[in-house]
Amino acid sequence: MTNRNENQKDNIDHDGAFKELLHQLFEQFLRLFFPAQAEQLDFSDFTFLEQERLTDFPSGRHRFIDTLAEMKKVDGENILVHVGFQSERERDFPLQMFLYFSQLRLRHDTPIWPIVLYMPKGCGGVGFFAKNKISHSLGLD
Numbered sequence: 001m002t003n004r005n006e007n008q009k010d011n012i013d014h015d016g017a018f019k020e021l022l023h024q025l026f027e028q029f030l031r032l033f034f035p036a037q038a039e040q041l042d043f044s045d046f047t048f049l050e051q052e053r054l055t056d057f058p059s060g061r062h063r064f065i066d067t068l069a070e071m072k073k074v075d076g077e078n079i080l081v082h083v084g085f086q087s088e089r090e091r092d093f094p095l096q097m098f099l100y101f102s103q104l105r106l107r108h109d110t111p112i113w114p115i116v117l118y119m120p121k122g123c124g125g126v127g128f129f130a131k132n133k134i135s136h137s138l139g140l141d
Contacts, residue, residue, distance in 0.1 A: 018085060018119075022067055023048055030081075037113075041079070046071035049080075065100065078110045085117050 022029060026046070030038040049068045067083040082104060086093060097114055104112050 019067055022083060026069060034115075040073050040075075042072045042074050063096075063100075065104075068104070079113060080104060080108055080110055081113045081115065083115045083117060085119065087119050089118075 026048075027038075027043045030041065047070045049065075049070055065082060066085050069081045069083075071079060071081065073079055082100065084097060084100070090096075093116075097116060101112050101114050
């Protein structure tokens with residue numbers, strides 16, 4: 001006999017739930033995990049750009065950006081903050097993030113700050129790792 005609660009767990013949209021949580025706590029997230037960079041951002045007015053669709057070259061498949069926020073630095077410069085979620089290690093994920101970065105940069109002609117959240121399975125919901133390698137090139141260090 002199948003447990004009803006097990007079936008309900010399988011139907012949960014974890015990506016959607018985490019995106020909603022991140023949207024609700026975006027400023028707090030950046031201030032907690034990237035405090036030096038967050039001090040240089042203006043949180044008084046930012047917008048989430050929903051359903052940004054990019055083409056995955058050369059396959060031609062379309063992918064949607066997880067979370068993309070348009071905001072300003074305290075000096076008034078526009079910036080896009082792209083947060084990607086990853087629950088499993090994929091060999092081509094760094095290349096995928098680079099392609100997203102490149103396409104977003106060409107499309108919006110503004111600096112992009114990519115952040116990857118690795119949330120591995122099997123950690124009881126506690127595993128978390130944020131990776132930020134290029135904030136210095138954006139003047140966010």
